[in-house]
Amino acid sequence: MSTQPSETTATLDNPARRLLLKGSAGVLAAYGLMHLVPTSRADTLETLPDYVSWKRQQDLILHGSETIETRRDAIRSGVITPSRTLFVRNNLPAPDPAITEDPDAWEISIEGVGNPRTLSLGELKRMQVTSVASVLQCSGNGRAFFPHGASGTQWSVGAAGCVVWTGVPLKAVIDELGGSADGARYITATGGETIPEGLEPKDIMVERSIPTEALESALLAWEMNDEPLDRAHGGPLRLVVPGYYGVNNVKYVRQLAMTEEQTDAKIQVSGYRVRDVGVSGSSDQPSMWEMNVKSWVTLPLDTTHEGRNLIYGVAFGGTKAIDKVEVSVDGGESWQEAEIIGPDLGPYAWRPFVLATELSSGEHRIVSRATDMDGNSQPRERTDNERGYGHNGWEDHGVSVNVG
Amino acid sequence: MSTQPSETTATLDNPARRLLLKGSAGVLAAYGLMHLVPTSRADTLETLPDYVSWKRQQDLILHGSETIETRRDAIRSGVITPSRTLFVRNNLPAPDPAITEDPDAWEISIEGVGNPRTLSLGELKRMQVTSVASVLQCSGNGRAFFPHGASGTQWSVGAAGCVVWTGVPLKAVIDELGGSADGARYITATGGETIPEGLEPKDIMVERSIPTEALESALLAWEMNDEPLDRAHGGPLRLVVPGYYGVNNVKYVRQLAMTEEQTDAKIQVSGYRVRDVGVSGSSDQPSMWEMNVKSWVTLPLDTTHEGRNLIYGVAFGGTKAIDKVEVSVDGGESWQEAEIIGPDLGPYAWRPFVLATELSSGEHRIVSRATDMDGNSQPRERTDNERGYGHNGWEDHGVSVNVG
Known part of the structure; x- marks a missing residue:
């Protein structure tokens, strides 16, 4: 895990909560971002939101519109978690349905390689293909069991599932484009979520860095459970890093760069950092990368x-x-x-x-x-x-x- | 494959066609069995029947209400065939939806063992559990490629899929009930389909016998793809014989017997027998058991x-x-x-x-x-x-x- 020095110091852990304290609740509410405020219970739901209406509600616990947990008894001895039963956790609201209407036209720019360029998903599909089964688990799975009342969705065990991903090995893409730039120590992936106006992009964007050793197993995936990847789970294209916590599996991935340093996006610098109770997040704390047993x-x-x-x-x-x-x-x-x-x-x-x-x-x-x-x-x-x-x-x- | 002598001689291969020739078309039509007449195109469909309305129509070819094929390009490099994409082939119309309303109450009688008895699915679930991935394929998959116009559904490649089954190993059930009776050479399973009045049960029932060597791998399954087994695929309980053609995987299984002889049901005696073009089916011909490469x-x-x-x-x-x-x-x-x-x-x-x-x-x-x-x-x-x-x-x- 990373112990490199902090590049940014954040005084409050959650950008949405900070905005709220600044009096920006209106901005959050207007963009449906109230769920980003960890203590908010504003969007407690009784039925599945439209974008996941295809899921099986009886298998799910609705914490919020972007935080939906799989019921413990829905897993039984399940080998592969059915897509309809799989949990959902989005850092930002799911994009417009149009995002998956023409999946092959989706573009991703590959940077920090010998020959940087933008590739369409159609082009990726012609390179190579493989399938990997892996556990997808939110970093906060089990949060409900902490007695100090850790802020965030109160997941029990159901922010996890085991699914099959199909896509191109990331290493094949990097090799095809001339290999990693010298000195690259991280794979930095940027999500394609829309950043609402009025919010500082670096505070809210989903951009994560993981060690380059993950190149051996990572893939750019366009299918989950042998179906085209739904936008609820990051379709049309998602970075999948087998064995790493969910947040590193960047959805709607629109840029992937081999970098010397970790991104300075807040979700990396101070978010998803393990520290003692009462301490703010900073980049000298362990990042939520590989999952434990x-x-x-x-x-x-x-x-x-x-x-x-x-x-x-x-x-x-x-x-x-x-x-x-x-x-x-x-x-x-x-x-x-x-x-x-x-x-x-x-x-x-x-x-x-x-x-x-x-x-x-x-x-x-x-x-x-x-x-x-x-x-x-x-x-x-x-x-x-x-x-x-x-x-x-x-x-x-x-x-x-x-x-x- | 079996070469044992014929016990019954059928002059016409298909009981429904025979009934039709006898002037019993009204009986067939009344019970929605016209699709059993191999040459019938009476039930060509444009939309999925109600009992499979949960399937994804764009992945499917509708031959008839009980014969629905997976499109060749819907499989791609699929590891596990999604349930919504999996083909359907029923020998008789799917039972009433009530059949899966209380799955644990479903009963199966086990015969030809030391201590024959009836077990509920709830009891089976307490015995043991395992999961096996296997190809489910109709015997007639590829029929469309025969130039002589073989009667039956004109399947191309899509009467097949690979799914995960979960249930109790059949051997565990047999052992628990005192083991196979002496001299048992076959596992004979009986489906729970309703036999319409006016038809001879032995002509129409789904009862199949397979060699006892299949005991090593067979299971009584209540889940497919980690979901409760739907009635479209034989729920609440199905005999699954990995590596054997679909017909041997008896749906809604209500009796399982270890027997010395194969059943005298028509589907076994003269049905699913491989013979030269123009020859009637009989029990001295190879039965459709293990699938080929x-x-x-x-x-x-x-x-x-x-x-x-x-x-x-x-x-x-x-x-x-x-x-x-x-x-x-x-x-x-x-x-x-x-x-x-x-x-x-x-x-x-x-x-x-x-x-x-x-x-x-x-x-x-x-x-x-x-x-x-x-x-x-x-x-x-x-x-x-x-x-x-x-x-x-x-x-x-x-x-x-x-x-x-």
Whole structure:
């Protein structure tokens, strides 16, 4: 993770909240950006917004128009998360539907390479194609479990899913254009969201930098789950960085540059930085790049029958494959190794697991603990941090189930 | 394949056609069974029937209300066929929607085991669970390429898809009930379709027998693509036999028996039997069980640009994994090995392949030829047979593409 010095110092973490404090609530409201204010509950919804009306509402929890969570029990032992069930989290409102009407005409400029140029999606499709299954997870997945009340959407476990991406390997694009410029240490991608007037672009734009080592696995994707990529998920073109937190998978990507430094956009400089509670974000703090090892039980949740039960869940290791998953039905006193089931879709995919066990009547605290191929196991405790990022503590992720 | 002697002799291949000749067209029409008459075009449709209105029509070709094909170019390099894009083929009209309203209450009787009994789907779900990716393909996929005009739906390549099934391994169920009865050589499964009055049940019921060796891989599935199994695809419960033709994957399965003999239902005795053109079906002919090795190009189809092109397709080997795929852009004169891409979902799944190649202007005949891990390759020629089953000849499956 990055420890390079801060280039910009922000006094308040969230640009929208800062604008609100400056008296710019009208601007935010006019552009439908009230949801960017972390404490806002203004847009609590009862039905799916139009742009995701094709999703299956019974599988989803509507936090806001741009923050929609997958219900824990909708995953079961799911290998691939159906598109209709997948969570949604947009940093800015989804673009106009026109954005995906002629996908092949979408353009992306590639900079910081031997021969910089603009490529259409149609041209990218002629270069190469591959498919990768990977977990897409919001940095704040598990935020609801932090007792300090971390600001932002109160995700439980459902700001995550495992999907198949199809597109061109980023490395093939860079190689085709003469390779990375000398000294490049980051891949910097810029989203195609519309920046509302009245807001400082650098405060609000989605532009993220990730280490160049991600070139080995990243792709520019135009399909998700073997369907043209919907605008709700970044269509027509999205940077996909397998094993990295969601924010790095830049949607509607319109520029990709190999850069010496990280971008000075606020979302990179002070956003998505892990720091102690009460501390402001800055670029000397770890950035939310690779995901850590994590798992959770998906079934049973509240109640179940006495006797034989199958305990279901999913486990993943970010950029590392899963080695094993253990399950405890007594809150972590004793553990049994679960069976990992279904096809292995590669190191970036999650693995469903199942444990068959007998449950006696009464209350059981069911928890799971995954270990990746490098031997990293989920810790028992969370690491408290201001924004509630990267929670993989097994204790908080357990479920209390009434048996009988 | 079976060569056991015929137990029943049918003079006409199709029970519906026979009824029609007997003057029972009124019965068929009243029950919406006119599509069972192979030559009928009575139910040519312009929009999706209600029971599959959730599918994506632009990906589909509507042959009839129970025969809906996936368009060749809707597959591209698809790893998993989206449920909305998957073909439909029902031997009888889809049951009432009520059939999937309380899936866990669905019952299946298990016979021919140590302790025969009826199990609810809810009970099955507590036994074990696994997921398997497999190709689902109609026996008549490719029928349109037979020059003798084989009766039945004129499928091109789209009566096939690759999906993920989730359910209980059949072997676990059989073991739990005391194991197979002595002398069992077949797994015989009975579908839950409603048999219209006025028709002889044995003539019309979907009851299929497959060799017991399929016990190692078969499952009783309640999910497809990680969603509850829809009635269009056999929900609430379907027998899935990975690597076997679609008809053996009995829908709405209500009975499963380990038997010494194959069922005497017509669909087994004389249906789905491979025989010379003009010959009636009988049980001494090979039954449509394991699928053979097959592939086809999905893109480009009619036209493409000069210069660099990516040629896409899919390949599978039935019960055997794919070893390699070769592609020719000159009708089979010369071949290049294609790249197999995307995650490997196991031996029963198909593998997307891609060949990057330069195409000169003019007409190109693009063909593909797959080889499985046992060294079986697709033949050049089709094997002509009365009902147009099991076509895997590479020549007929090619596409003529105009370049320039």
